[in-house]
Amino acid sequence: MTSRTDLVEDLMSRFPHVPREAVLKEDLLRGGLAFDDAALTDNEHGDVKPKSYFIFSFDHRTLPELGTAALRRPPEEIVLTGGPYELRRTVVSVRTNPSSPYRVGTDSDGRLRLFLDGRPIADVGLPPMPAYYRHTLANGKSVMEVAPTIQWGYLIYLTAFRVCQYFGAKEECQYCDINHNWRQHKQAGRPYTGVKPVDEVLEALEIINRHDVDRASQAYTLTGGSITSQVNGLAEADFYGRYAQAIEERFPGRWIGKVVAQALPRADVQRFHDYGIRIYHPNYEVWDKRLFELYCPGKERYVGREEWHRRILDSAEVFGPRNVIPNFVAGVEMAAPHGFTSVDEAIASTTEGLDYFMSRGSHPASPPGARSPPHRWAGRTRRARRSNTTSACWRPTGRRWTPTACPARPGTARPGPGERSSRSAPSWTLCRPRIRDGALGRLAHVDPPRSGIPQRHIHTPEVYRSAPQSPPTKVTDGDRPDETGSSWRTSRTHRPVAYRWNC
Numbered sequence: 001m002t003s004r005t006d007l008v009e010d011l012m013s014r015f016p017h018v019p020r021e022a023v024l025k026e027d028l029l030r031g032g033l034a035f036d037d038a039a040l041t042d043n044e045h046g047d048v049k050p051k052s053y054f055i056f057s058f059d060h061r062t063l064p065e066l067g068t069a070a071l072r073r074p075p076e077e078i079v080l081t082g083g084p085y086e087l088r089r090t091v092v093s094v095r096t097n098p099s100s101p102y103r104v105g106t107d108s109d110g111r112l113r114l115f116l117d118g119r120p121i122a123d124v125g126l127p128p129m130p131a132y133y134r135h136t137l138a139n140g141k142s143v144m145e146v147a148p149t150i151q152w153g154y155l156i157y158l159t160a161f162r163v164c165q166y167f168g169a170k171e172e173c174q175y176c177d178i179n180h181n182w183r184q185h186k187q188a189g190r191p192y193t194g195v196k197p198v199d200e201v202l203e204a205l206e207i208i209n210r211h212d213v214d215r216a217s218q219a220y221t222l223t224g225g226s227i228t229s230q231v232n233g234l235a236e237a238d239f240y241g242r243y244a245q246a247i248e249e250r251f252p253g254r255w256i257g258k259v260v261a262q263a264l265p266r267a268d269v270q271r272f273h274d275y276g277i278r279i280y281h282p283n284y285e286v287w288d289k290r291l292f293e294l295y296c297p298g299k300e301r302y303v304g305r306e307e308w309h310r311r312i313l314d315s316a317e318v319f320g321p322r323n324v325i326p327n328f329v330a331g332v333e334m335a336a337p338h339g340f341t342s343v344d345e346a347i348a349s350t351t352e353g354l355d356y357f358m359s360r361g362s363h364p365a366s367p368p369g370a371r372s373p374p375h376r377w378a379g380r381t382r383r384a385r386r387s388n389t390t391s392a393c394w395r396p397t398g399r400r401w402t403p404t405a406c407p408a409r410p411g412t413a414r415p416g417p418g419e420r421s422s423r424s425a426p427s428w429t430l431c432r433p434r435i436r437d438g439a440l441g442r443l444a445h446v447d448p449p450r451s452g453i454p455q456r457h458i459h460t461p462e463v464y465r466s467a468p469q470s471p472p473t474k475v476t477d478g479d480r481p482d483e484t485g486s487s488w489r490t491s492r493t494h495r496p497v498a499y500r501w502n503c
Contacts, residue, residue: 004031004101005117012085021090024080024121030331032060032097033074036105039112039124040072044134044142049076049127051094052148053192054157055223057181060097063188069096070188075126076150078104080114083122091152127152132211137203145191147204153216156208156255157223160196160243164225166298173285174295175332178225195231198246209251220247222277223260228302236261237268241275248276263303263311263326269318280319282312283327284364287353294338313360321361328353330366351393358401 004027011023041050050073057063063070080090103115104124114122130153132143149156163182166172172179185192193200208217222243227236234242244257256279259272263282272280285299286292292305299308316324333339333346340346357364 003117005119008116020085021080021087024085024087025090025092028092028102029095031102032095032100033078034098034100034103035069035074035096036103037068037072038106039074039104040069041075041126043073044129044144047129049129049133050074050144051076051096052144052150052157053181053185054148054150055159055162055178055181057177057184058093058095060095060100063184065098066096067098069098074104076148077127077152078114079125079127079152080122081125083114083120085121087122093150130212130216132208135207135211137200137207139200141191141193141200141204143204143207145193146196146200147208147220149208149217153212154218156205156217156220158196158201158220158243159224160201160222160240161224161227161231162192162194165228165231166226166302171298171301173298175285175329175335198243201243202246202250205247205251209254217255219256219258219279221258221260221281223281226262226298228298235268237264237271241271241277244272244275244277260327262299263308263315265311266314266318269311269315273318278319279323279325280315281325281327282308282315283329284308284312284353284357285327285329286332287328287356288333288340288349291333291338295332309356312357312362316360316362322363324362325365326357326362327365347393351397354393354397355401358397363398 008023008027011027012018012020015023041048043050059066074094074096077091077093080087080092101117104112105115107113107120112124112126113120114124130149136142137146147156147158162178164172164176164178167179182192182194205220222240224240227234227239229235231239240259240261244259247255248257257277258279258281259277260281260283261272263284264272269280284292285296289305293300299305303311312324312326328350333349334341334343340349354364
């Protein structure tokens with residue numbers, strides 16, 4: 001039977017223009033990590049920054065199935081260097097999988113290493129506990145619960161609404177576990193606020209601003225579940241926009257404001273901009289029309305794929321194309337039983353979507369997905385190939401529309417080895433490659449390897465103007481989860497097809 005090491009090295013040799021770090025990182029994000037007990041954190045009382053579960057679970061098991069990792073959280077991220085693949089500093093977001101062939105543990109010398117199939121392949125560094133995590137709000141809530149940071153402290157992730165009003169088998173996006181994640185935390189008795197009050201968010205940001213003396217945090221993301229009716233009496237644009245308005249009034253210019261929300265009508269998008277948001281992520285999820293209808297039934301029912309895409313293009317007139325970054329979920333287009341069975345067909349479909357948006361100035365990002373129970377490992381090899389061929393098609397498409405190397409997305413930690421971005425890797429493929437002596441031979445760096453935390457890259461978006469249009473008609477349908485979750489249907493048997501990794 002082919003080992004995971006064979007699979008990874010085969011991908012490295014077949015795609016020599018893709019950095020080795022990107023190949024390994026994609027596989028780690030897709031397949032997850034196991035942790036020895038010695039590599040777990042002491043939660044918020046230790047010296048290592050723990051995993052915050054900031055929006056999705058990202059894990060390959062439910063909390064009760066994680067064992068010790070459910071009691072002592074794994075780190076939020078890890079950083080990899082060295083090893084037989086001579087890895088440059090690579091930050092990877094943690095997805096826990098107790099059965100993964102990747103394991104973080106100590107070697108015979110007591111050093112923390114990443115093992116693949118029992119062989120050490122990289123040194124592992126852990127994120128230090130930030131000073132602001134050691135402080136609490138006046139009501140006793142932790143900063144990590146209200147305003148966690150990711151990307152090695154670059155991005156403050158504000159999930160204001162922790163459930164989604166697309167719910168049930170006929171509406172939930174089939175790769176997303178936001179509702180499952182909320183339920184499992186509540187069932188485990190963990191603190192997990194459904195709707196974060198604005199004053200708590202401001203108090204947490206005040207603590208971060210006071211104790212983040214190195215100014216590592218450079219941006220914040222406002223996001224949460226989709227709102228098809230109202231929450232706290234507000235529709236989606238005004239619900240999320242009020243947080244941005246309050247943040248910009250209290251901390252003018254301190255952070256770059258981003259929002260991950262539905263593709264909304266232009267009048268709503270304009271309000272986001274007026275509230276102070278500068279980066280907009282109206283994710284298009286999957287390009288293929290048939291798969292969008294199957295995987296995103298709620299979005300197809302309430303908005304529709306063609307209207308979704310039209311709204312993305314309209315939003316570029318408000319924010320500017322560079323500041324509209326519509327993500328898609330890498331790998332779901334090959335997820336059995338509905339996905340493509342041919343890698344070439346999947347590549348062609350993905351490239352068509354990339355061409356559509358890149359030709360109009362917007363550069364999509366692609367967080368990888370992974371299977372959830374009961375079909376977690378269906379088509380694993382095919383999906384592993386897909387995750388890396390996503391990188392392969394992102395590179396030529398990106399260079400066709402943006403000839404300059406490594407275009408950093410505004411409001412996001414700069415991609416590539418040696419940088420802080422901890423999640424999707426396809427954008428790394430636009431960075432300057434290494435020179436290879438043979439497919440798996442020694443590598444000569446074009447640039448000297450970097451160490452330590454790199455200099456921050458701050459991108460100030462341009463300000464664009466647009467005339468508001470008539471307000472949209474809001475749809476109210478059925479009994480939706482509200483801010484307390486009281487109308488949640490707990491008896492349902494539907495489980496998501498695949499977990500969504502990031503956005």
